[in-house]
Amino acid sequence: LVTYKITLKSSEKEVLRLLNFCFYILIDHGDSYPFDGPRGTLAHAFAPGEGLGGDTHFDNAEKWTMGMNGFNLFTVAAHEFGHALGLAHSTNPSSLMYPTYKYQHPFSYRLPKDDVKGIQALYGPKEFGSRKPQVSRQPISKLPTQYNPDHCDSKFSFDAVTMLGKELLFFKDRYFWRRQAQLTSHVQPLSITSSFPQLMSNVDAAYEIAERGIAFFFKGPHYWTTQGFHMQGPPRSIADFGFSRNVPHIDAAVYLRDEKKTLFFVEDEFYSYDETKRKMDKDFPKTIEDEFSGINGRIDAAVEVNGKYFLYHMICFIYFFSGPKAYKYDREKEDVVKVVKSSSWVGC
Numbered sequence: 001l002v003t004y005k006i007t008l009k010s011s012e013k014e015v016l017r018l019l020n021f022c023f024y025i026l027i028d029h030g031d032s033y034p035f036d037g038p039r040g041t042l043a044h045a046f047a048p049g050e051g052l053g054g055d056t057h058f059d060n061a062e063k064w065t066m067g068m069n070g071f072n073l074f075t076v077a078a079h080e081f082g083h084a085l086g087l088a089h090s091t092n093p094s095s096l097m098y099p100t101y102k103y104q105h106p107f108s109y110r111l112p113k114d115d116v117k118g119i120q121a122l123y124g125p126k127e128f129g130s131r132k133p134q135v136s137r138q139p140i141s142k143l144p145t146q147y148n149p150d151h152c153d154s155k156f157s158f159d160a161v162t163m164l165g166k167e168l169l170f171f172k173d174r175y176f177w178r179r180q181a182q183l184t185s186h187v188q189p190l191s192i193t194s195s196f197p198q199l200m201s202n203v204d205a206a207y208e209i210a211e212r213g214i215a216f217f218f219k220g221p222h223y224w225t226t227q228g229f230h231m232q233g234p235p236r237s238i239a240d241f242g243f244s245r246n247v248p249h250i251d252a253a254v255y256l257r258d259e260k261k262t263l264f265f266v267e268d269e270f271y272s273y274d275e276t277k278r279k280m281d282k283d284f285p286k287t288i289e290d291e292f293s294g295i296n297g298r299i300d301a302a303v304e305v306n307g308k309y310f311l312y313h314m315i316c317f318i319y320f321f322s323g324p325k326a327y328k329y330d331r332e333k334e335d336v337v338k339v340v341k342s343s344s345w346v347g348c
């Protein structure tokens with residue numbers, strides 16, 4: 001693997017030569033995200049992870065320069081490298097990660113506080129001192145051996161819950177639990193980065209459409225799609241679902257198999273998204289309290305789980321997770337029929 005270094009002293013001719021040699025990317029370049037020719041999409045990057053994780057691709061059809069003419073390579077590369085490090089788009093117009101191209105002078109540019117806070121949230125602040133860090137030659141374990149999350153704590157709650165294949169996944173901070181839907185044996189936590197490196201931590205919501213073999217994971221104003229445990233490309237904006245800018249993130253989501261609808265929960269309201277028409281239903285949002293009897297408080301996570309057959313009809317329940325409680329909601333009775341500890345789902 002050879003790395004070419006483009007510096008501020010590189011001539012424009014040298015920059016173009018290196019790009020043509022090292023970053024020559026065709027419209028269809030084999031990652032399922034083809035470029036669209038001049039203008040349009042300038043580049044894209046994949047969040048940290050295996051395979052394409054961390055890769056950054058530039059559209060060779062663009063006019064790349066080191067000045068104000070065309071598209072400034074420094075500006076675009078800095079933005080895309082932010083994605084490669086795990087940063088999502090920012091709603092702050094002065095941020096490097098703002099989704100609209102804006103020329104930045106390479107000589108005087110200083111990273112805005114919004115981006116500094118973002119990268120420090122992922123990797124921690126810079127440590128000052130002369131001591132060189134010790135580099136371990138041992139493989140990094142998937143989970144710190146000292147970490148033993150007290151998921152049996154009486155106040156324990158989940159960030160997101162979803163089915164994935166025949167398993168239920170429960171997310172909390174940097175970790176998740178996997179268990180069979182009908183088994184309640186104790187399960188061990190895993191690092192989110194061990195299976196979903198692009199997500200890293202703090203998943204807001206998730207749901208699966210089993211018949212299509214895809215799942216959606218939400219974090220802030222972005223979402224990712226997966227096939228099983230395999231991420232499908234870079235993150236996209238939740239605006240794809242029809243959310244306005246007034247919705248910065250989603251609290252919970254649940255897919256209703258029979259109706260082919262997904263319910264999105266945001267604070268004390270919820271939206272209904274038609275997965276067939278790929279658009280939001282009219283007359284939404286509605287208040288959670290008015291539509292779901294017995295559900296109190298903000299919803300942290302939700303998942304639909306099949307129950308038993310009754311008169312050749314499969315009875316489905318929605319489990320709403322709110323703080324340390326999980327509410328079993330009977331859709332036919334339109335009421336809560338059972339309340340358990342959230343932690344009971346992972347063996348407590």
